Amino acid sequence: MRITTRFLILLIIFVSITIWEKIQATDIAVTGSWVLSIGATDLVAGAGSDLEPNYTSASDAVQIDISNTAGNWQVDVRRTDSNWHSNFILKVKRTSDGTGSGTISGGTTEVTVTQTDQEFFTGSSDRGDVHVELTLENVSVQIPPDSYMTTVYYTVVDI
Amino acid sequence: MKKLIVGMGVLGVVLGLIGLAIAANSDFHTVTVDVEAINEAAITGGDLTLTINTATAGQEPDDAVDNTTCDLDWTTNEDTKKITVETDQAAPTYTLKVVAQNVTGGTAAAEVTLSTTGANSFVTAISKTTGGCDLQYTASATAAQGTGSDVHTVTYTLTAGP
Numbered sequence: 001m002r003i004t005t006r007f008l009i010l011l012i013i014f015v016s017i018t019i020w021e022k023i024q025a026t027d028i029a030v031t032g033s034w035v036l037s038i039g040a041t042d043l044v045a046g047a048g049s050d051l052e053p054n055y056t057s058a059s060d061a062v063q064i065d066i067s068n069t070a071g072n073w074q075v076d077v078r079r080t081d082s083n084w085h086s087n088f089i090l091k092v093k094r095t096s097d098g099t100g101s102g103t104i105s106g107g108t109t110e111v112t113v114t115q116t117d118q119e120f121f122t123g124s125s126d127r128g129d130v131h132v133e134l135t136l137e138n139v140s141v142q143i144p145p146d147s148y149m150t151t152v153y154y155t156v157v158d159i
Numbered sequence: 160m161k162k163l164i165v166g167m168g169v170l171g172v173v174l175g176l177i178g179l180a181i182a183a184n185s186d187f188h189t190v191t192v193d194v195e196a197i198n199e200a201a202i203t204g205g206d207l208t209l210t211i212n213t214a215t216a217g218q219e220p221d222d223a224v225d226n227t228t229c230d231l232d233w234t235t236n237e238d239t240k241k242i243t244v245e246t247d248q249a250a251p252t253y254t255l256k257v258v259a260q261n262v263t264g265g266t267a268a269a270e271v272t273l274s275t276t277g278a279n280s281f282v283t284a285i286s287k288t289t290g291g292c293d294l295q296y297t298a299s300a301t302a303a304q305g306t307g308s309d310v311h312t313v314t315y316t317l318t319a320g321p
Binding site for chain 1: 185
């Protein structure tokens, strides 16, 4: 009985630590998306010419909020493809510092989004309304008509 | 028993530190790229007039040939396309032929005698490409056909085909 009680106490402590860490974990909230349509009007010079190779979203196409912070953090970015053409090159760039008591740095030059996490930007304390711009490169008539989609994940990690 | 308690305590601390180290949170958005079918063809150079006005004595009039005035350009992001050509002149007095020269992004078909009997293949084997060619028109007349003029509206169409 005594051993069982002690074991239960330790288990409760362990579970409490885990829940506390969950509560303490820095949160990230991403809003926005980018829908791009490419057609004949995007030919560089009409019939006989290729498509414009590069397309850029609005500078605030995506907004990121970092909250519930407990110090320094880092935001990583990666993508998971649903139906994506291998010729496409997707890049992200931070176009605003956002607002909040903390600091923010990095990410103001384009980062190519691959299928593995890469550092995007870092900061400390809470930051809200950080704007992100996306760029799609390497578009050409070699890419057949279709609806292509990828999901871009932003992960905040305490550092 | 003490060892068990210490062991569990250490395990709790270690797992706690690991949890802290990997504490992370993710969110996402989507990127959608809709690529529409693109099948564009355009003529540059404008309208063309061919004049048959020379001949060698004892022979039929010389053909009038032009391969510098008009070009045809095209772009497609689809496979297995061809360009066809036809005229709206249902009853021409004289013969008008056209052939693609200096073709890029496809293969020239044989010279076509323009008619309204159906679209004729003009450039074939076009797939996901940009391309272009010079349009060489040849007008022919016999002495027996006399003088006059035919007006053709020539239409080139980028369409499905080998």
